[in-house]
Amino acid sequence: MDLLVVGSGFFGLTIAERTASAGKRVVVIDRRSHIGGNAYSEAEPETGIEVHRYGAHLFHTSNETVWEYVNRFTTFTNYVHKVYSNFKGEVYPLPINLGTINQFFRAAYSPDEARALIAEQAGEFDTKSARNLEEKGISLIGRPLYEAFIRDYTEKQWQTPTTELPAEVISRLPVRYTYDNRYFNDTHEGLPTDGYTAWLERMADHPNIEVRLNTDFFDESQPLNKRAVVGTVPIVYTGPVDRYFDYAEGELGWRTLDFEQEVVPTGDFQGTSVMNYAGSEVPYTRIHEFRHFHPERDYPKDKTVIMREFSRFASREDEPYYPVNTPEDRDRLLKYRELAAAEDRVLFGGRLGTYQYLDMHMAIGSALSMWSNKLSELL
Ligand code: FAD
Incomplete structure (x- = not known):
């Protein structure tokens, strides 16, 4: 050797x-x-x-x-990966984009109007002097969108109130002022055939x-x-x-994930591969439905596999993830x-x-x- x-x-x-x-x-x-x-x-x-x-x-x-x-x-x-988020029983596209903003505010803002609105709402805190994750989040995207899509989701990930998490946990929160909700911006993307x-x-x-x-x-x-x-x-x-x-x-500290897998007797459970759950009404952060990663494959039409994801701090015995x-x-x-x-x-x-x-x-x-x-x- x-x-x-x-x-x-x-x-x-x-x-x-x-x-x-x-x-x-x-x-x-x-x-x-x-x-x-x-x-x-x-x-x-x-x-x-x-x-x-x-x-x-x-x-x-x-x-x-x-x-x-x-x-x-x-x-x-x-x-091509796309993610959606269920907030209070309504489904929105992620990352936050013009579609998310117009659906959330029941509006038809142009990119400039949406940019001006978010800048005004974000003015509540200054990004540089934000004392915790909550203030930082609000300073980046304004309170309404922060509270809907970031706060509870982040608290489920970290099991800690966002007012007690350091501001550095997030450096930026991408907002797109177009309707593009492609998740990754890389030149090459795909799944191994x-x-x-x-x-x-x-x-x-x-x-x-x-x-x-x-x-x-x-x-x-x-x-x-x-x-x-x-x-x-x-x-x-x-x-x-x-x-x-x-x-x-x-x-060294790690967060781990727990996965709950289930075979469900339907050909399509949620219509997409990843659905985030933004709110605290359910304990999981997201549900994956694996058949949607390979629409080209001949999978059964009457059954599907879903996986609920839960996040927590890891002990020495757990798998270290983040x-x-x-x-x-x-x-x-x-x-x-x-x-x-x-x-x-x-x-x-x-x-x-x-x-x-x-x-x-x-x-x-x-x-x-x-x-x-x-x-x-x-x-
Ligand atoms: P690992 O894949 O963790 O491999 C390390 C190996 O070392 C393991 O097999 C482990 O068993 C072995 N090992 C550890 N200790 C010992 C020991 N004492 N003796 C023998 N063997 C040992 N990347 C993406 O590009 N896209 C994604 O969508 C994506 N999603 C992810 C989702 C999750 C939940 C996580 C945790 C990661 C994700 N990643 C993703 C990242 C991807 O998993 C990593 O890039 C990749 O695993 C890194 O490979 P690695 O070889 O460094 O580590």
Whole structure:
């Protein structure tokens, strides 16, 4: 083995694939029973509908290098993501756009009129001196839209009143003064034609790559554990950075998600793939309906799969999904980065290894950079 990769998500698999293609032998270990990290998907057994096991994943990128790279392993459908929000039993388009504004205010404002109205309503607070998330939100889009679409939804995500959340949690709230409600603005967008798992498996399908599942890097009963291998072989580690150092500088905070999946006896539950629930009358933040990600597929006409999503702070046993990123977290991260830099031939990557939210194209892009800038010379 020339390289050990800990974690078979997009970061780890990109590193493994590049290294294997350069003629080196790679072992990838993952503590889960499947490859692919959080992008993993599988067919729901009763309906055959592809379900994204760790939450809905939409691929989009404007990075041409990444786009060229990912197209080696999969083609993409022409799916374009759109999101709607149910507020008090009425459905509005998101992100907030002219359609949302005119529906909400029962008006027919022109772009200039809508811009002037929102600027006036936003004048209640100054963005720069906002003391909490609520004041910041109002200073960006005005109180009526903030209270309808942001406040309760954010409180469900953070289980904390927005008056107690720091203003930095949101940097901007996009408002579009057109009727365009395409969710992403990237040059390329789509879903892998044969599904995420087929794509991930093709990345790992190389004679120089060996994948070992159900294998935890910290489990000393298996041979490729941290104590046994650090210093003996180059390692790319994509697990949680605080766990690697046994939480020596304290735990980094994460939010996690709980998913409630249900097969519903109808051909179409909500008419779209993602419906947000803006208000506090239901405890979930959104409902995904997976059949709408692949309208081109021949799915059953009398059944559909939905998944309700709930958000909360993670404990050590939960799946870490989104960094909380408090000032204490950022201080701890700096200390972990120093420790990481001092490790002998261990590179830290991916969303867990660097404690940051990374979209798939970002994880792949940063793995490609690590390969060409740091790793190729280490091997
Ligand atoms: P991961 O996919 O998390 O992979 C890390 C792997 O390391 C895991 O398989 C884990 O089991 C393994 N591991 C951890 N510790 C150990 C250990 N001790 N021993 C062995 N293995 C270990 N991106 C988009 O582009 N579009 C989206 O719509 C999108 N939606 C998302 C929705 C949610 C809810 C979440 C959480 C993320 C979403 N993402 C999305 C981001 C996407 O999931 C990440 O970009 C991608 O997972 C990053 O890959 P990674 O390899 O860094 O991490």
